[in-house]
Amino acid sequence: MRFSERYGYKSIRDVIQKESMDDHLKNGLWSIFDTYIWNKVTHKHWQYRHTDSSNIYTLIYNYYFNFFKKPIDTIPTQTSDTKVRIRDYFFTATWHEIYSFIEETIEHYPQSLLSHKNDFIQSINHVLERENSAYRLIGNEITSITSEQEIQSIEEALENSNAFSGVQQHLNQALQLMSDRQSPDYRNSIKESISAVESICKIVTKNDKASLGQALKLIEDKYGLHEALKKSLSLLYGYTSDGDGIRHAMLEASNLNYIDTKFMLVACTNFINYLIEKIKD
Incomplete structure (x- = not known):
């Protein structure tokens, strides 16, 4: 605990993140995505590693069609490029957009990774608690725990x-x-x-x-x-x-x-x- 925190020089709104998301929280959440989704990507055709041949294509499709509401023919061909595009969005999104992004992910969690879904949810909640977010992931929804x-x-x-x-x-x-x-x-x-x-x-x-x-x-x-x-x-x-x-x-x-x-x-x-x-x- 640093000096400013020990002696009360941080505002309560900086301590409890209600309508904000600092870099520590955002970084932690992305690391969970990287661990449980992007690091578990496989492809039907290893020589190409195209997005549409990956085991998470359905999730990416729903990101573009339902969440970003962009034409699906703008999905990058290579999975690596798709990850860069989505990562860029994540780190420029507002705090509430990131929570909506998490909900979209839970709703369309990749079928091939369902055995890890509970671990993903628990890890998301661990980061939310560790960084004093005013929200938790309960079921498929981000829910306020601090009014x-x-x-x-x-x-x-x-x-x-x-x-x-x-x-x-x-x-x-x-x-x-x-x-x-x-x-x-x-x-x-x-x-x-x-x-x-x-x-x-x-x-x-x-x-x-x-x-x-x-x-x-x-x-x-x-x-x-x-x-x-x-x-x-x-x-x-x-x-x-x-x-x-x-x-x-x-x-x-x-x-x-x-x-x-x-x-x-x-x-x-x-x-x-x-x-x-x-x-x-």
Whole structure:
């Protein structure tokens, strides 16, 4: 994790790729195509290696006919030239065009390579997760797993907590641990999210020794915290603090994933935003 990421100098939209695709993500996705499709090309007539004699011609045909919507007689004769043409398209396409390209590939996956299709999908999803894409390949479709509202909640909490350095530090650390592309630490990211909630509660109640449960009671008495919201936060705290919770060794890190961690971060930022607005009233 580099300096700019450790200390929160990258925006949440750079960390979670919602409507963008950086070079690392694009390069990783193309490498999966190269591994599972282009490196497995065979030809009926090895001496010619023509595109129309390859085992992936049906896929290429559909790229041109359905996706590019170009005349099929513009498909290059040689498979090597076809690959260059499609590669050039891939690396100049917009982020959403690349996701559509992946869907087109899944829908018309070469018959001769079907035994590798699941590996292709899993590898695509591995790259999407590694590079913190807001999407995953589920079935034949690219599906959003991170909404605009969730991103806005995290952005708002980071901005609102400018006056509360401890809260902001915990949130930045939670975000960076979750989004570390080399070695994400979901367990400690969740700890940091909860610590951010504890920190804001102690600030609001002016009691550094109050447990989260005690702080929530004080906040409820002073600001009229809704009972359902208090119960929700208490349950989240219980998830991290009971005998099987995230703060105990019994919950293995392998049981946690990006979805668990993002849920906790968003839930905690929602509460922090709510509480900061509440104390302004």
